[in-house]
Amino acid sequence: MSAMPGEKAVIDRERLNDLISILNRQGYTVIGPTMGEGAILYDVVTGIGDLPAGWGDEEEGGRYRPVRRSDQALFGYSKPAQGLKGHLHPARQRLFAAERAGNGFRVLKDEGKAPRYAFLGARACELAAMRVQDKVFDNGAYRDPHYFAKRDDAFIALVTCAQAGGTCFCASMNSGPDATEGFDLKLAELGSTFLIEAGSERGAAILAQLSPRPATDADRQAGVAQIAKARQQSRSMVEGVGPMMAARLEHPHWDEVAKRCMTCGNCTMVCPTCFCTTVEDVTDLAGNNAERWRKWDSCFSVDYSYIHGGAVRSQGAARYRQWITHKLSHWVSQFGVSGCVGCGRCITWCPVGIDITAEAKALGG
Amino acid sequence: MARTRPRLGVFKFSSCDGCQLSLLDCELELLAVTEAVEIAYFLEATRKDMKGPFDITLVEGSVTTPHEAELIHKVRKSTGTLITIGACATSGGIQALKNFKDVKDFIDKVYAHPEYIETLATATPIADHVTVDFELRGCPINKHQLLEVINATLNGRKPVVPKHSECIECKSRGTVCVMVAKGEACLGPVTQAGCGGLCPASHRGCFGCFGPMETPNTAALSERLKALGSAPRDIHRLFQTFNANAPAFRQQAESLEDRV
Numbered sequence: 001m002s003a004m005p006g007e008k009a010v011i012d013r014e015r016l017n018d019l020i021s022i023l024n025r026q027g028y029t030v031i032g033p034t035m036g037e038g039a040i041l042y043d044v045v046t047g048i049g050d051l052p053a054g055w056g057d058e059e060e061g062g063r064y065r066p067v068r069r070s071d072q073a074l075f076g077y078s079k080p081a082q083g084l085k086g087h088l089h090p091a092r093q094r095l096f097a098a099e100r101a102g103n104g105f106r107v108l109k110d111e112g113k114a115p116r117y118a119f120l121g122a123r124a125c126e127l128a129a130m131r132v133q134d135k136v137f138d139n140g141a142y143r144d145p146h147y148f149a150k151r152d153d154a155f156i157a158l159v160t161c162a163q164a165g166g167t168c169f170c171a172s173m174n175s176g177p178d179a180t181e182g183f184d185l186k187l188a189e190l191g192s193t194f195l196i197e198a199g200s201e202r203g204a205a206i207l208a209q210l211s212p213r214p215a216t217d218a219d220r221q222a223g224v225a226q227i228a229k230a231r232q233q234s235r236s237m238v239e240g241v242g243p244m245m246a247a248r249l250e251h252p253h254w255d256e257v258a259k260r261c262m263t264c265g266n267c268t269m270v271c272p273t274c275f276c277t278t279v280e281d282v283t284d285l286a287g288n289n290a291e292r293w294r295k296w297d298s299c300f301s302v303d304y305s306y307i308h309g310g311a312v313r314s315q316g317a318a319r320y321r322q323w324i325t326h327k328l329s330h331w332v333s334q335f336g337v338s339g340c341v342g343c344g345r346c347i348t349w350c351p352v353g354i355d356i357t358a359e360a361k362a363l364g365g
Numbered sequence: 366m367a368r369t370r371p372r373l374g375v376f377k378f379s380s381c382d383g384c385q386l387s388l389l390d391c392e393l394e395l396l397a398v399t400e401a402v403e404i405a406y407f408l409e410a411t412r413k414d415m416k417g418p419f420d421i422t423l424v425e426g427s428v429t430t431p432h433e434a435e436l437i438h439k440v441r442k443s444t445g446t447l448i449t450i451g452a453c454a455t456s457g458g459i460q461a462l463k464n465f466k467d468v469k470d471f472i473d474k475v476y477a478h479p480e481y482i483e484t485l486a487t488a489t490p491i492a493d494h495v496t497v498d499f500e501l502r503g504c505p506i507n508k509h510q511l512l513e514v515i516n517a518t519l520n521g522r523k524p525v526v527p528k529h530s531e532c533i534e535c536k537s538r539g540t541v542c543v544m545v546a547k548g549e550a551c552l553g554p555v556t557q558a559g560c561g562g563l564c565p566a567s568h569r570g571c572f573g574c575f576g577p578m579e580t581p582n583t584a585a586l587s588e589r590l591k592a593l594g595s596a597p598r599d600i601h602r603l604f605q606t607f608n609a610n611a612p613a614f615r616q617q618a619e620s621l622e623d624r625v
Binding site: 065086259349 | 394397400519530533536537538545547551553554568579580582584585588
């Protein structure tokens with residue numbers, strides 16, 4: 001069959017090997033889920049054998065455990081420990097190198113070529129997060145070349161969730177578990193087959209090479225039922241959270257959260273939309289060579305709000321308020337979207353299990 | 366633009382020598398260091414004993430004896446920029462455990478001739494005795510951070526040595542959190558970054574070698590460790606290691622004392 005964008009087809013699970021091979025031949029490094037040290041992580045995958053067959057995950061506030069499933073599902077977990085942010089917006093990125101030249105300096109040409117990534121197994125929330133970061137890194141007047149060198153050409157083979165994780169709340173953020181655009185291929189794992197559709201011309205061209213057969217009504221219904229099941233989530237974001245947060249800048253609850261918050265910054269690190277960075281200049285001892293690096297920063301560090309005379313947000317309460325009000329409220333006025341996609345990573349990976357949905361509810365009450 | 370080579374002194378107080386060893390451990394960069402500075406006093410590296418004054422002095426170790434309490438003032442007087450290196454020099458080190466017990470009791474038990482032992486009742490950081498220009502944490506220090514501090518000092522800029530939590534280093538290198546994924550007791554959230562996330566990357570909890578981070582919420586961490594099954598005695602011990610005398614760790618351990 002010829003696969004048209006939007007048309008649903010079915011492929012056998014083994015065809016994922018062909019998908020990876022085709023992408024590799026087209027020059028993509030395929031990033032997908034793998035079973036890493038103690039958690040499912042995104043890494044380079046070269047075949048089905050690298051995928052976390054039979055692994056699921058348990059998540060709660062401050063707790064994560066990989067667990068064995070009763071089947072051999074390849075995408076039977078909710079989401080990898082860290083998202084895809086680290087690939088498009090790396091934790092450390094060299095902006096330029098320079099060398100001394102006379103009384104000034106000369107910027108050296110960067111010969112490095114950005115990797116061409118294909119993301120296999122990206123979740124709807126992760127795609128939503130990329131679309132949020134697209135707005136952050138391109139405000140119309142300035143387009144971050146380092147981010148878009150990887151993002152522009154990234155191939156997205158989305159795999160929708162078969163069930164929600166313990167901390168997921170994408171349904172209430174309208175960022176999952178299904179996606180309607182922004183992907184090249186969208187897959188849903190149905191036992192030994194995948195329901196698949198193309199979302200772009202290049203996706204359709206690849207799908208045509210995967211021996212697709214038309215999806216039956218039963219296949220389609222199974223896909224719909226799976227999304228409906230993944231929509232059953234134990235957490236949800238309180239409605240109208242943006243305006244509510246903006247009206248709670250003074251509230252006794254901030255001090256209550258600060259008693260539990262360690263200002264360690266884990267939430268900002270695992271958040272797929274948190275984008276803040278600091279810039280670090282390094283020189284050699286002789287002072288002849290210099291490099292400028294961009295590194296992930298966190299609004300939970302004191303230096304983050306340092307201006308002449310000291311840090312603006314010296315108290316933990318002020319830093320937590322900055323993070324959550326920006327994420328859920330000010331982000332909307334700044335970028336036109338919420339900064340939260342409901343992936344729940346900030347809840348899972350907070351060492352003390354602070355829950356953004358519970359704190360928002362407490363503030364709204 | 367030629368610079369005159371500043372004179373570097375490296376002094377040892379009560380310590381294991383591990384931090385000064387980090388300077389020798391710089392290997393490839395060591396030649397660049399010797400080109401950038403004149404190593405005027407560094408007994409671990411050279412017997413050459415040149416007198417001060419020194420432009421830059423690295424001080425390792427804590428003040429644990431009456432002799433050291435006097436010597437540190439002489440070092441300070443002969444030095445331009447004084448940088449303390451390591452947990453001993455910046456918080457008192459592992460030997461500061463004696464601060465919480467009766468020292469005379471130890472001496473009587475350990476030494477055949479206690480009368481030969483001359484020691485203070487406490488092991489204290491250098492900054493308790495003289496003005497310190499920069500404190501470089503770690504047990505031992507990280508050689509890259511040491512080079513950065515020397516480099517920044519030579520080039521007249523502020524060293525890039527973040528004071529935020531260790532967690533930021535773990536997440537930046539992609540290490541899976543051992544506390545969240547394995548329930549391990551870990552001091553990372555209250556510990557200053559700098560080691561690069563060494564222990565969690567080896568599937569162990571952080572021991573707190575770099576001392577308290579800038580705003581450590583040790584009470585919140587203690588509560589969580591208790592919920593994960595640690596006994597108060599174990600949490601107490603976690604805070605009483607290499608940086609036991611650092612105020613945030615000391616106070617947290619003291620708050621657990623009645624339950625140990």
